[in-house]
Amino acid sequence: MTAAPDPRPRDAGTGPSGVRRTAWLSPTAFDAALDALVARDGEDALVDLRADAYGHGAVEVERRARERGIRRFLRTAADARHVTPQRLVEPYGLLPGSTPVLRLTGEVIAVKRVPAGTAVSYGYTYRTRGEATIALVGLGYADGVPRLASSRAPVRVGAATGVVAGRVAMDQLVVDLGEHATGAQAGDDAVLWDDAATLSAWAAATDRAPEALTAGLGRRIQRRWGLG
DSSP states (O other), X not given: OOOOOOOSOTTTTBOTTSOBEEEEEXXXXXXXXXXXHHHHHGGGOEEEOHHHHHTTOHHHHHHHHHXXXXXXXXXXXXXXXXXXXXXXXXXXXXXXXXXXSEEEEEEEEEEEEEOTTOEESGGGOEEOSSSEEEEEESOOGGGTOOGGGTTTSEEEETTEEEEEOSOOOSSOEEEEOOSSOOOOOTTOEEEEEXXXXXXXXXXXXXXXXXXXXXXXXXTTSXXXXXXX
């Protein structure tokens, strides 16, 4: 099966360093969540804008919410004292089984085929179990990728899903795509999460709630509305 061509420009989300670090935000998923919120709560519908709307961008989130008649917004911890935690994060698709609004991707900088037992990343705490394809990705803890993801969290490049190999560095991480991965190349997107399953896997691997993951994303990551 041949994958459909990606309609996004190759330089979309490129930051000052020239490396793509992109949070793709789905207007379809977010607007559907807002419509459901208004249908259920009417004038009591509210949207939490704290932590830059959990990393989604408070200015655009508020604008889209106001377009749907929402006038209640949470901006401080005091505002949220009497609101259930689930109600705060549901517009962002951060509850189990819902569709996340935010898809996090980084650019593959280099790809290399290595033999079994190859030591990877700082301190050589990770070694490949067999012959493997490894990919260097331009995302690191300076971008809000938790170091607890080291050797634990999944990353997808093309059709292959691998694991963060070794320690997450400040600007980069390495992915072990396994023995049978083929076709990965520099310039590809590395997807950290894009659905409920992958976001939940990252939450479990890093001991963080999904909303903490999205809220912790750094300023170098470009927010782009328009995916899905």
